[in-house]
Amino acid sequence: MDNIYSNNTLELNEKINELKSIMKETKNVRMYKRYLVILRHLEGASNVDIAKMVSLDQHTVGDYIKNYKAKGLLGLVMKHSTGAPRKLSKDQEAMIVEIVTNKTPDEVGFESRKNWTIEIIRQWVIKTFCITMSHRGIHEILHRLNLSYTRPTYVLKKADKEKQEEFKVTFEDLKKLINGELAHLLFEDESMIRDYQAIQKTWFKKGQRRKIPTYGKNAGVKLIGILDYGTGKVYCEEHERYDAVVFERFLKCILEQYPTGKIVMILDNARIHHAKLLEPFLYENKNRLELVFLPPYSPELNLIEGLWGWLKSRIINNAFYPTLSRVSEAVQRFITHINKTPTEIIDRLCIKM
Structure with missing residues (x-):
């Protein structure tokens, strides 16, 4: 065996075991190959055979072995070139x-x-x-410089940055009250889920496109839902229309869903949320339910908005449903499915603010 450890079996075995251990841990493919060269060397393979096994030239294999003999594992660490001088300051x-x-x-x-x-x-x-x-x-x-070629997104020009920052402070204060004065912190919103929603990229045969049939109509399922910031629970109802009567009925249902404890519901400034019809109900339940309104033109601050995008990407985009009842069934299956893993909902929707 032609290596520096031939005369010391114990030391040789220690080096081999050390290499095998570090090879299991490394995720760097290039470093793994360097370790493999030394392992095969310690096992007695010739430089010629090692070069063939790892697809390297014999000179490179010799350099790895030489560096290992001189400095041990540190001799294998890759040196990064500083590259050519930068043209720009x-x-x-x-x-x-x-x-x-x-x-x-x-x-x-x-x-x-x-x-x-x-x-x-x-x-x-x-x-x-x-x-x-x-x-x-x-x-x-x-x-x-961490710049990338990306698709822009629309934002509402009328949004008031100062009011948005004030809301963020309010929200931080509300979070501190959870499990104390505040039992439940909910985000509420409405969304229309159409029978066909949008096209998004998907894998398919090169040079061809997947074809999604459609009736060309604009029918859809109207949803009202809440996202529980503390537990990750999602609750959605389907309605034929959006108006103050429907919204009041929804709020009553939320009180039934959460029979104890103070509830703060964060929601946008839709007209039905401010309807006078709601005033007697809200006054009657003021100790149980408080509505906190988002700043105008600030949908990005309503965390449940992420739920609608998640839902559409999973079951609506690139899909065709022959009837609205099929859309409803797909929506409810999705809600039931994600409620089985509330930690995933929290990680995906609740941690970004």
Whole structure:
């Protein structure tokens, strides 16, 4: 056996066991291959045979063994190259992040262009810094700066940031009262689940598209639901319409669902939530139920909104239901299914605020 441990069987076995142990723990494929080279070396294989086994050239295998003999396992640690000098300074890179995040191309001289592309960013860098860079170089910089090519989302322009921050403070105070003065903290909302909702990407044969049949109608199932922030419980009802009478009936049902303890329900400013019809009921139950309204135009602060997106992506998108009753059945199956794992609901919907 041609290695430095040939004359000491005990030491050799210790090294082999050490390598086997660390190979089980590592998740780095390249490091695993380096450990494997040394393991086969310690087991007596020649450099030529090891090179064939691990698909490396003999010179590389020799370097690994040499480094291991000199420094042990530390000699196998990969050294990361610092790479070529950066063409842009940190301040210039910060300007890229600032401009891409807060401006559109037409605001900085690219007429009739609203969306940033790598080529437009490259042209902006050339124009602003007088530094020529390749398409690939810009791509690498954007990736390193944690910028990505993503689809924007719409937000309501009228949202009042100050009121949103005030609500967040209120919400933090409410959370501290759970299991004390406050027994249940609920988020409420309504949603229309249509018989066909949307198309989303899915795996299919290359060059072809999956075809989803539809009647081209706009019928749907009207839902009113709550998300229990503390327990992860979801409760939904189906109704034929949305009005104050239906909403009052729903609130009565919630009191039945939670027969004891103070309830705070967070909800948006829909007209039915402010109806005068509700005033006698709310006054009668003021010690049991309190409504806390979100700031106007702030759906992202209503955690149950995430439930509707989850539901649609699971059972509606890319699906076809021949009747509304089938949609209703699918919705209830989904609600029943996720209520079996409330911790998943909490992790998915309740932790983000």
